[in-house]
Amino acid sequence: MSNIIVQKFGGTSVADTQRIKNVARIVVNEKEQGNDVVVVVSAMGHTTDYLVKMAYELNPNPSGRELDMLLSTGECVSIALLTMAIQALGHKAVSFNAAQVGIFTENVHTKARIIDIKTDKLKKNLSEGKIIVIAGFQGITEDGEITTLGRGGSDTSAVALAGALNAQRCDIYTDVDGVYTTDPRVVPTASKLDSVSYEEMLELAHAGANVLHPRSVETAKQYCVPLRVRSSFKTSDMGTLIIGVENMEINKPVAGVASDLSQVRIVVCDIPDTPGEAATLFGSLAKENISVDMIIQSYARKISNTNDIAFTINKTDLPKAKTILESVKEKLNAGDIKIDENIAKISIIGAGMIDRPGIASTMFETLASNSINIRMISTSEIKISCLIDKQDANKAVKTLHEVFNLDSGIEAEVNGTLPDV
Amino acid sequence: MSNIIVQKFGGTSVADTQRIKNVARIVVNEKEQGNDVVVVVSAMGHTTDYLVKMAYELNPNPSGRELDMLLSTGECVSIALLTMAIQALGHKAVSFNAAQVGIFTENVHTKARIIDIKTDKLKKNLSEGKIIVIAGFQGITEDGEITTLGRGGSDTSAVALAGALNAQRCDIYTDVDGVYTTDPRVVPTASKLDSVSYEEMLELAHAGANVLHPRSVETAKQYCVPLRVRSSFKTSDMGTLIIGVENMEINKPVAGVASDLSQVRIVVCDIPDTPGEAATLFGSLAKENISVDMIIQSYARKISNTNDIAFTINKTDLPKAKTILESVKEKLNAGDIKIDENIAKISIIGAGMIDRPGIASTMFETLASNSINIRMISTSEIKISCLIDKQDANKAVKTLHEVFNLDSGIEAEVNGTLPDV
Numbered sequence: 032m033s034n035i036i037v038q039k040f041g042g043t044s045v046a047d048t049q050r051i052k053n054v055a056r057i058v059v060n061e062k063e064q065g066n067d068v069v070v071v072v073s074a075m076g077h078t079t080d081y082l083v084k085m086a087y088e089l090n091p092n093p094s095g096r097e098l099d100m101l102l103s104t105g106e107c108v109s110i111a112l113l114t115m116a117i118q119a120l121g122h123k124a125v126s127f128n129a130a131q132v133g134i135f136t137e138n139v140h141t142k143a144r145i146i147d148i149k150t151d152k153l154k155k156n157l158s159e160g161k162i163i164v165i166a167g168f169q170g171i172t173e174d175g176e177i178t179t180l181g182r183g184g185s186d187t188s189a190v191a192l193a194g195a196l197n198a199q200r201c202d203i204y205t206d207v208d209g210v211y212t213t214d215p216r217v218v219p220t221a222s223k224l225d226s227v228s229y230e231e232m233l234e235l236a237h238a239g240a241n242v243l244h245p246r247s248v249e250t251a252k253q254y255c256v257p258l259r260v261r262s263s264f265k266t267s268d269m270g271t272l273i274i275g276v277e278n279m280e281i282n283k284p285v286a287g288v289a290s291d292l293s294q295v296r297i298v299v300c301d302i303p304d305t306p307g308e309a310a311t312l313f314g315s316l317a318k319e320n321i322s323v324d325m326i327i328q329s330y331a332r333k334i335s336n337t338n339d340i341a342f343t344i345n346k347t348d349l350p351k352a353k354t355i356l357e358s359v360k361e362k363l364n365a366g367d368i369k370i371d372e373n374i375a376k377i378s379i380i381g382a383g384m385i386d387r388p389g390i391a392s393t394m395f396e397t398l399a400s401n402s403i404n405i406r407m408i409s410t411s412e413i414k415i416s417c418l419i420d421k422q423d424a425n426k427a428v429k430t431l432h433e434v435f436n437l438d439s440g441i442e443a444e445v446n447g448t449l450p451d452v
Numbered sequence: 453m454s455n456i457i458v459q460k461f462g463g464t465s466v467a468d469t470q471r472i473k474n475v476a477r478i479v480v481n482e483k484e485q486g487n488d489v490v491v492v493v494s495a496m497g498h499t500t501d502y503l504v505k506m507a508y509e510l511n512p513n514p515s516g517r518e519l520d521m522l523l524s525t526g527e528c529v530s531i532a533l534l535t536m537a538i539q540a541l542g543h544k545a546v547s548f549n550a551a552q553v554g555i556f557t558e559n560v561h562t563k564a565r566i567i568d569i570k571t572d573k574l575k576k577n578l579s580e581g582k583i584i585v586i587a588g589f590q591g592i593t594e595d596g597e598i599t600t601l602g603r604g605g606s607d608t609s610a611v612a613l614a615g616a617l618n619a620q621r622c623d624i625y626t627d628v629d630g631v632y633t634t635d636p637r638v639v640p641t642a643s644k645l646d647s648v649s650y651e652e653m654l655e656l657a658h659a660g661a662n663v664l665h666p667r668s669v670e671t672a673k674q675y676c677v678p679l680r681v682r683s684s685f686k687t688s689d690m691g692t693l694i695i696g697v698e699n700m701e702i703n704k705p706v707a708g709v710a711s712d713l714s715q716v717r718i719v720v721c722d723i724p725d726t727p728g729e730a731a732t733l734f735g736s737l738a739k740e741n742i743s744v745d746m747i748i749q750s751y752a753r754k755i756s757n758t759n760d761i762a763f764t765i766n767k768t769d770l771p772k773a774k775t776i777l778e779s780v781k782e783k784l785n786a787g788d789i790k791i792d793e794n795i796a797k798i799s800i801i802g803a804g805m806i807d808r809p810g811i812a813s814t815m816f817e818t819l820a821s822n823s824i825n826i827r828m829i830s831t832s833e834i835k836i837s838c839l840i841d842k843q844d845a846n847k848a849v850k851t852l853h854e855v856f857n858l859d860s861g862i863e864a865e866v867n868g869t870l871p872d873v
Contacts, residue, residue, distance in 0.1 A: 048509040055510075082529065088469040089476075090536040097539070100547050101532035104525040108503065111522035115511040118518070126521050130551060131596050175552050 035157065035198040036061055039071040039167065039189035043206045044263040045109050046076035048116075055116035057204065057266055058162060062122060067157045069196065071167040071189035072113055074105025095140030099169075099179045103128070106166035106185070114164045124162040127152070129169040130177070134188065136170030142181030143170050145188070148195040165192065183244020190247045194254030201256050202270075203243065208262035209271035210235065210242050212437035213288040217428050222439035224286060225269075228276035231286045232258075234380040234414040248273065276382050284390055285381040285435040290424045294324060294343040296374045296406070299356065301337040301366030308363050309340060315355050321348040325376070325409045325418060337366070341407060343418065346372065374406070375424035378416040379431055391415050397434045403427055456578070456619040457482055460492040460588065460610035464627045465684040466530050467497035469537075476537035478625065478687055479583060483543060488578045490617065492588040492610035493534055495526025516561030520590075520600045524549070527587035527606070535585045545583040548573070550590040551598070555609065557591030563602030564591050566609070569616040586613065604665020611668045615675025622677050623691075624664065629683035630692035631656065631663050633858035634709040638849050643860035645707060646690075649697035652707045653679075655801040655835040669694065697803050705811055706802040706856040711845045715745060715764040717795045717828070720777065722758040722787030729784050733761060736776050742769040746797070746830045746839060758787070762828060764839065767793065795827070796845035799837040800852055812836050818855045824848050 038061065040054050054072075062068045082101050086093045110126035117124040133149030156163050167185030170178045180187055186203055193201035210232065211221040227235070229252035236245040242260055251258045251273065261270025302308050309328065316323060321344055329339040344352055349370070356368050377398075384390050394415055398405055403426065407418035419427055432438060459482065461475050475493075483489045503522050507514045531547035538545040554570030577584050588606030591599045601608055607624055614622035631653065632642040648656070650673035657666040663681055672679045672694065682691025723729050730749065737744055742765055750760040765773055770791070777789050798819075805811050815836055819826055824847065828839035840848055853859060 048506050051510060085469050085533055086536055089472060089533055090540040093536045094539060097532045097535045097547060100535075100549070101529060104528045104532075107525045107528075108522060111518045111525075112506055112510055114518045114521075115507055115514045118515060119511040126518060128521070128598075131598075177549075177552075 033065055033067045035067045035069060035193075035196050037069045037071065037189050037193040037196065037198045037201040038204060039185060039201065040073065040113075040204045040263055041185065041206070042073040042076050042078070044204055045072055045113065048112070050263075051109075051112050051116050054113060054204075054263060055120055057263060058113075058117055059120045059122055060266075062162055066199075068162045069153065069157070069192060069198070070113065070162065070164045071185060071192060072106060072109040072164065073167050073185040074102075075109055075112075078105040078108070096176065099140050099177050102179050103166070103169040103177050106168050110164045110166050117162055117164070122162055123160055124164060125156055126164045126166075128166045129188075130171040130175070132165055134165075134170045134191075136172060136178045136180070138172045138174070138176060139178065140176075141179055143172075143178035145170060145180070145191045148191060150195050153192075153196060183246045186244055186247035187250055190250040190254070190256055190258065193256040194250065198256065200259060201251065202259045202261060203247075204261055204263035205242065206262065206264065207242055207260070208265050208268045209260055210273070210287070212286065212439075213428055213432050214290070217290070217425050218288075218432045218438070220438045220440060221432065222437060224271050226272040226274060227286055228382045229273060230276060230413050231380050231382050232273045234378065234411065235287050235289050237291075243273075283381065283436065284383040284387045285379045285437065286383075287380050288428050288431045288435070288437065289378045289380065290428050291376040291378070292421060292424065293346055294374060294376055294418075295346050295349055296341060296343050296371040296418065297352065297356070298339055298341040298367075298369040298371075299360070299363075299365050300339050300369065301335065302340060302363050303365070304336050304338050308338070311363060312340060312359055313342075315359050316344070316352060319351055319355055321345075321352055321355075325407050325416065327407050343374070343376070343407070373421045374418055375421045375427070376416050376418050377424065377427045377431065378414050379435065380414045382413050384415075385412050393434060394431060397430055398427060401426060401430050454486055454488045456488045456490060456614075456617050458490045458492065458610050458614040458617065458619045458622040459625060460606060460622065461494065461534075461625045461684060462606065462627070463494040463497050463499070465625055466493055466534065469533070471684075472496075472530075472533050472537050475534060475625075475684060476541055478684060479534075479538055480541045480543055481687075483583055487620075489583045490574065490578070490613060490619070491534065491583065491585045492606060492613060493527060493530040493585065494588050494606040495523075496530055496533075499526040499529070517597065520561050520598050523600050524587070524590040524598050527589050531585045531587050538583055538585070543583055544581055545585060546577055547585045547587075549587045550609075551592040551596070553586055555586075555591045555612075557593060557599045557601070559593045559595070559597060560599065561597075562600055564593075564599035566591060566601070566612045569612060571616050574613075574617060601667075604667045607665055607668030608671055611671040611675070611677055611679065614677045615671065619677065621680060622672065623680045623682060624668075625682055625684035626663065627683065627685065628663055628681070629686050629689045630681055631694070631708070633707065633860075634849055634853050635711065638711070638846050639709075639853045639859070641859045641861060642853065643858060645692050647693040647695060648707055649803045650694060651697060651834050652801050652803050653694045655799065655832065656708050656710050658712075664694075704802065704857065705804040705808045706800045706858065707804075708801050709849050709852045709856070709858065710799045710801065711849050712797040712799070713842060713845065714767055715795060715797055715839075716767050716770055717762060717764050717792040717839065718773065718777070719760055719762040719788075719790040719792075720781065720784075720786050721760050721790065722756065723761060723784050724786070725757050725759050729759070730761060732784060733780055734763075736780050737765070737773060740772055740776055742766075742773055742776075746828050746837065748828050764795070764797065764828070794842040795839055796842045796848070797837050797839050798845065798848045798852065799835050800856065801835045803834050805836075806833050814855060815852060818851055819848060822847060822851050 114126040135147040136143035167188040258273040535547040556568040557564035588609040630644040679694040
């Protein structure tokens, strides 16, 4: 049995027939090196946006089930076309949608999680020498309902398939040529990382580096699947390998700097200082599936015996959160609710941080000496994040990138860095 | 249990979101009259053409399996969007693709025939008050392979579903408002038929009236499903009802005149007059799935002891036929093969013909007195067809339409008459 390589191509890589031909050549090249190849593809270019637009023209509140029926078609177009292109190059190939493979998910629409992947059919077809092309982003429930996996879905499909098939590697082909120390659009001299640990990649992703969705990195970590992020337009470049920290040589304490502009800061003022008030607040948000990132609770004021609680959520959850907070405010007899959208979360990430003291203070001093006000701080073992004013974001990234010696000295070629679904 | 009405909407009826909203209103109106409604839809507008174009850009000879994977997506987009539009009008609705319903076909790609339709899920959902929206044109094999039904596929899906569900009626909504005595683009005073028998409709369809594909009419006849062809843009008009001849009142011997420009005439000259030569010729064509329409074999020539055989096939089969005929020519030691594309088949159709002698001679005389040369003739119980020169086609239709008293005296509104897939 040959080694199995799973390759994933995003929407921009299959945006038109010329690009699909290019992808077919990359796939065939991998096959001709003696590997068994399983390819996962997203919908072509802006197909998904186009379909969603029509859906909302017909119904301001389309059902999740029908959205999944609609959106899952995009990937089925891509797999059929790519399979034809591979066959035109003289190789045996076959396409499968999620129902045909048996990519089983929970019975949740628009953001289902994979619970099982059948591999019998895949192994049989690989043993017959066929290249297999599978629709990413979609799944099927036990009852035959079509589901989709939500943002980062195709990456997650690819990684989960690599795990189920015990693949040697999962290559995520995209329109960027790897993971950078920071966004090259902000710092043109950002360096490409040859390798990064799952943990660092997770923090980078959570902190706003849009190369990979955290879910796919989590899945890769869980199944110990080596992930490679590389460009489908510059295949000579080996991109960035994402592996377990035990396999890495750590040279620098800080691997990267990320900035996240997608958050909004909410302060609920004057919450009476009785036990359980934080649980009521965050429980209500969790019930509506709103993730809270940074949280700060001030010390209780002696006189009024009240607390302020500040936290950040994603901007897209703000309308839902406002409704919830109004009712929580009543229930807790709290004061004003303040919302600030002009914020940025700046993070430094590195698996080497844990052994080297002084990283945090260097970060705080750097920001202070550049007159950047820190409004919230949160830390993990391999990440330090500071909430600052949005207008200071780029300056913060640039100076931190320099202070932690991440500059390559060479200006990177900047392509688009839109995340693929 | 309420009456079940199956409605089918073709590609032009769902070409954009405005038209889908219009279709949703028609569907909901039928439901609000107390009927259970099952809707079958085609792909939006020119989706199929667009997908086929990309396929051929990638592979000059795309595999049937992958074409079916590709093309079946078009209908899945339509069913999701139409379901959302129906839900926006406050009704319960659910979409199903062929795999979800269980529309089982033979294991043949791009032109599979339906062999079984499961109705449990449909009946359960109807009993819950839901409007069901089903993807036409597609099927699934026992092994879970996706198939498509070929031309006229969505009509056939609708009629077969109506049969399986024992529906009261199958309404085929299209962009024409019914079946006419002849093509209104050729004869503006053509009359719309209130009703026509399955047999007449079959002959009209075979003779080139593009309103319904013969397959769907055959299926309707087989299951005794009353079919109604009506306009999705002019719903007040009841269109044309297609029913069993036993339920019809036959007023006129000739119900319609049709012209078919899609055929090509082939003459294989000087075939030695030994038994079995016709079987070799037509057997070879049948093996490649080429349908032969009219056939004339000349009397054997006494001197050379050879025959000429003339026949017509569809133009799209010509390239394949040429290859076959070259090898047959060698095998039979035949003479020249002559091909004539400048022909038209003109037919008069009517279930009342059988009881009234003289219809055929009236047709031949009418053509002769207009100096139109008849090159081949074929007849069935309810149809007489003459092969003539293409340039005479419109003149022949007009004069026959007049001679058999089919003119309404009123000019019909002419919309497009493109057949829906």
